[in-house]
Each structure stands twice: as structure tokens, then as C-alpha cells.
Amino acid sequence: MFTRHLPVSEAGLGPGDTFSFSCHSGLACFNSCCRNKQLPLTPYDVLRLKQGLGLSSDAFLAAYTLYWTDSETGFPSICLRMEEAPDRACPFVSPGGCRVYDDRPTACRLYPLGRAAGGQAGAPGRAFAFLMSTPGCLGRGEEQVWTVEDWMESQGLGPYVRMNDRMLEVVSQPRRRAGKPLDEGGVQKVIVACYNLDVFRRFVFETAFADVAGLDEAARERLASDDTALLELGMAYLRRVLYAQDAG
Numbered sequence: 001m002f003t004r005h006l007p008v009s010e011a012g013l014g015p016g017d018t019f020s021f022s023c024h025s026g027l028a029c030f031n032s033c034c035r036n037k038q039l040p041l042t043p044y045d046v047l048r049l050k051q052g053l054g055l056s057s058d059a060f061l062a063a064y065t066l067y068w069t070d071s072e073t074g075f076p077s078i079c080l081r082m083e084e085a086p087d088r089a090c091p092f093v094s095p096g097g098c099r100v101y102d103d104r105p106t107a108c109r110l111y112p113l114g115r116a117a118g119g120q121a122g123a124p125g126r127a128f129a130f131l132m133s134t135p136g137c138l139g140r141g142e143e144q145v146w147t148v149e150d151w152m153e154s155q156g157l158g159p160y161v162r163m164n165d166r167m168l169e170v171v172s173q174p175r176r177r178a179g180k181p182l183d184e185g186g187v188q189k190v191i192v193a194c195y196n197l198d199v200f201r202r203f204v205f206e207t208a209f210a211d212v213a214g215l216d217e218a219a220r221e222r223l224a225s226d227d228t229a230l231l232e233l234g235m236a237y238l239r240r241v242l243y244a245q246d247a248g
């Protein structure tokens, strides 16, 4: 359903390009794709899922995710942990469909599209959409036609794309591309500032961070309750500590 399938259109799709797709419970394949996947989670995916489930970021990460470090960048990669047995189902799939539909991850929202960085359709580091090849997906044979733009709108992808692209800016920094992978200290900073937001919030408020960063009262109030604002601060913090850029 997600990444790691070869794109049908290697060149990428523009906003007005069209494809046919419809996913519904009347299809014989319904729910079959929500299993046995390496389903990546972006920082904003984790934020939405932990909020939707009413969990702390610590509890969500421990219960539902796996992580490893990318061999090239050294950045942590987080994915949803499938059930152990018998068919490695997604922990959120139910007979009626997705139990976390309103907060489902980017990859689930995008499908049958994927997004990748760089390539022929964009400058290095820019993300672009492509059509995925998924044998057995009967939805691709349905008659409903979408433009890429309408599909993204219909799936509520606006805030996901915005926040994922901000994270892409952190990961694809020219200084990182030219340098070495992150060291262990950098990995831990990325995990806390982008994925474990409740721990990052304690770091902001229970150390000298807020004073040193010059956060005014309005900013402190917002960061105390707004996870998206906190994630934006986390990304700015990473640009500063990893690349010595201004945290603006």
C-alpha cells in the first residue's frame, strides 16, 4: 500500500495529472493491504496518531513503532510495528476498516500515490508525487478519476505535506549531504525534538531552553498545548544544533 513499490511513473506527476481509483468495502481486496508492510511514520504522523489515540508520545512510540538509523544519512527512520502473528496485520485495521482513519499516516492517505524527494520532476530535495504499482489492488481498476490535486485535497493531506516538507528540509540540508551521517547524539536529538514531543516539551520548559531561546509569554502558552507549534520549534532547534543555522 505504501512505499518500497516501484513507481509506475518515474518522472513524477503534476497537480493536474489524472488517475483512476476508488477504495471501498465492496471490493474483494478490502483491508488486505493493511498488513505485512513497512509503513513509514513521519514526525507529523506520530503527532497525529498519538493525539488521536490519546497517548503520550513515549507510550505511542513504545507500543506501536520500530526504528532504525538510515545507513546513508544516519537519521532515524520510524515505522509502524505490524502485529506479530498470524499475518502481520496493522495494529489499527479492523473488519470495518481503519480504526485511526481521521489520523491515518501520510502513506495511507496518499495511496495510490507516493511522494519521493528529488528525481526528474523536482530539484534535489524537492518532493514530488508518483503513481504506485500495487498488484492485487482492485481500486486501481475502478472508474472514478482524480487529479493529483483533488486527491490530495480529498485526503486531508495539506498539513501532512506542509510538515513533512519541513522535515525534508532538515534531513536534506546541503551541509548534511556533504558531510557524515549523524552521530548518536544527533540521532537522539532528532528522536526527541521530532518524534517524542512530550519529552521535548519537558526539555523546553524544565531546562533553561525557553529563556535562552527568548520565548515570550505568548509563545510559551502556545507551545504548552500546541503539538504542531512544538514540532515546528523542534525542527528549528535541529537546524540550529545540527547545522548551526538560525532557528527562525
Ligand code: SF4
Residues within 6 Å of the ligand: 033, 034, 035, 039, 090, 091, 092, 093, 094, 097, 098, 099, 100, 101, 104, 105, 108
Ligand atoms: S493505519 Fe489504517 S489505513 Fe494505514 S495500514 Fe493501518 S489500518 Fe490501514
Ligand code: SF4
Residues within 6 Å of the ligand: 001, 022, 023, 024, 027, 029, 030, 031, 032, 033, 034, 111, 136, 137, 138, 139, 140
Ligand atoms: S482497493 Fe487497494 S487500497 Fe483499497 S483495500 Fe483494496 S488493495 Fe487496499
